[in-house]
Amino acid sequence: MTNKKMRSACEAILFASGEPVEAVRIAEALDIDNKTVSSLLSDLADELNKRESGICLLKLGSRYQLCSRVEYASQVRAVLEKKKNTPLSxxxxxxxxxxxxxxxxxxxxxxxxxxxxxxxxxxxxxxxxxxxxxxxxxxxxxxxxxxxxxxxxxxxxxxxxxxxxxxxxxxxxxxxxxxxxxxxxxxxxxxxxxxxxxxxxxxxxxxxxxxx
Structure with missing residues (x-):
């Protein structure tokens, strides 16, 4: 599998998960080492930024998650029509x-x-x-x-x-x-x-x- 396809596979895994995923789990799924996963995810983040995608890659320690960019929060909320709970005191x-x-x-x-x-x-x-x-x-x-x-x-x-x-x-x-x-x-x-x-x-x- 080429680097491009592995990068796309990483994107697919994160998209389908919808929540933070440990890098080691991605490595196991693609049968590659953790260092390669880190490199692929770094390239994916750069690619998303370069094409000004509405999606960005969020790194949370050893976990990664795809999420919508903050500048589009109001539009996302308008579609999802989320009901707000009481804010933190x-x-x-x-x-x-x-x-x-x-x-x-x-x-x-x-x-x-x-x-x-x-x-x-x-x-x-x-x-x-x-x-x-x-x-x-x-x-x-x-x-x-x-x-x-x-x-x-x-x-x-x-x-x-x-x-x-x-x-x-x-x-x-x-x-x-x-x-x-x-x-x-x-x-x-x-x-x-x-x-x-x-x-x-x-x-x-x-x-x-x-x-x-």
Missing amino acids: NAAFEVLAVVAYNQPVTKAYIEQIRGVDCTGVISTLCQRGLLEEKGRLELPGKPLLYGTTPDFLRCFCLESLSELPELPDRPENDDGEETEIDSTRGEQLKINISEDSALEEEILSAEKEGEE
Whole structure:
């Protein structure tokens, strides 16, 4: 099979899947090594960009997914007539931010930073597939640890957590100690959505799938 045909096969696999696919699974399907798959997918991404396709290739760690380009989000929504769910609250964004930048963390840690009970918010974020349990802390009571999910990365168009926006330096209080800035972290995450309606749709879609 020529490189062109293998590249087309990669495109067909991703299109038919409709969800992120591990590179190793593509390699197994085509009976090639992972390095060749990476090269083929890189060429596919370049090809889609070069011909200004309405589809782009999204890389999510070791997984790949075909998706519509953000500039056509309004047209896609108009055809699909998606019903929007309630957007994430400020509290939800703040909890997501605390977890994303410090994971894995316990509920007690999140509540210590935010200063309020977060049971309901954490439960909602887990149901919507943005947070998940990551084991237990080896302390009395063995509290649950929480972390973000692959859907969290997909919704915010991040390949990995290393691509999270940098935080400003923490301000100091009168005693010269750093103060917590959980609300700032929440705002940093919200920037990715407020500036791009397509990302907002991704979040809403993930919420809907989680509820189903």
